[in-house]
Amino acid sequence: MLQLLIGNKNYSSWSLRPWLALHGLGIAFEEVPLRFDGFGMDAQFKQRLRRFTPSGKVPVLVLDGVAVWDSLAIAETLAEAFPHAGVWPGAPAERAQARGLCADIHSGFTALRQHCPMNVGARLPAVGARVWQEQADLREDVHHLLERCASLLQDSSGPMLFGAFGMADAYLAPVWLRLQTYALPCAMPASVQAYVQRVLALPALQQWCADAAAENDFVPFLEPYRSGPTLPE
Ligand SMILES: N[C@@H](CCC(=O)N[C@@H](CS)C(=O)NCC(=O)O)C(=O)O
Structure with missing residues (x-):
């Protein structure tokens, strides 16, 4: 159970x-x-x-x-x-990469977390443009992640980071939702762009987003940028 x-x-x-x-x-x-x-x-x-x-x-x-x-x-x-x-890839070298990536996400990328907290249903492109311009550490976080994904995808048999879907893909999913919410103007390699589309199209992720919308629950203490659910930024 x-x-x-x-x-x-x-x-x-x-x-x-x-x-x-x-x-x-x-x-x-x-x-x-x-x-x-x-x-x-x-x-x-x-x-x-x-x-x-x-x-x-x-x-x-x-x-x-x-x-x-x-x-x-x-x-x-x-x-x-x-x-x-x-959960992890079968091959030891890939497994090490996947574990390392998840551990890095777990303990790092604090600028991305701080300036772009997950907010699935919100669309905050003006906030995204502003923080992107103001926060060098945010740009570094995103560039680093995109480069790392591009490199992993180059070695992957696809469609996901290590072939079949696994924990590493799940760990990165909130990053793609944040890019969507804040429309961060980052240059995304074509391979990563296609990968992100595949992840966003996963039925389970679509379900999570639909459930998030259905919550209809504006939580002020988790909203640094909005004072109400339908207010423009
Ligand atoms: N390192 C933890 C982080 C968990 C975490 O921060 N969860 C948030 C919600 S997304 C929470 O429960 N926060 C409650 C609090 O900060 O008191 C993990 O990987 O699970």
């Missing part, structure tokens, strides 16, 4: 990663949504999470009654529990 505790789909990039991986790899699970009513200790969100994780954060995977928190720990747990599902 597998459960995944997740936050608001419009905002929670960390929840999206294992959710998309589970769907993309065909591993059945039950989704347990926890609304982001606040990140303070008195928030319902924190209260409901308390018995699963001391981190107070989503995602949390519950596998046979054991709670596993943190997206990277979840990735390794899935690889262990479902060794034939293709």
Whole structure:
């Protein structure tokens, strides 16, 4: 029995990663949504999470009654529990690359995270143009990721980064949603552009975006750039 505790789909990039991986790899699970009513200790969100994780954060995977928190720990747990599902590539060199990429995303790219928080349904091109111009570290983050993807795709048998869909593709998916939201004017190599289109067209990712829209839940403390759901930037 597998459960995944997740936050608001419009905002929670960390929840999206294992959710998309589970769907993309065909591993059945039950989704347990926890609304982001606040990140303070008195928030319902924190209260409901308390018995699963001391981190107070989503995602949390519950596998046979054991709670596993943190997206990277979840990735390794899935690889262990479902060794034939293709969480990581089969070849050791590729597996090392995929793990390294996920670890780098997990601990880095803070400028992209800070200036372009995930907001699936919003369209903020003016904000994107401004932060792109003002924030050199954001430009570096994006250029670095695009170069890395281009290089991996060159060696990949396709259609995904390491051949078949895996955790690395799921880890990068929120980046492509951010580029969409903020319309960052980055120069994207054609191979990466085609890859991004393939990821965005994945039925599971389409489903996540539709679910995010259906939430219809504007969460002010996660909205640095908007004061209401339909207000222009
Ligand atoms: N390193 C964690 C990050 C998880 C995380 O920051 N989750 C956010 C939602 S996307 C959260 O639950 N935040 C609650 C808080 O900051 O108190 C992971 O990889 O799972």
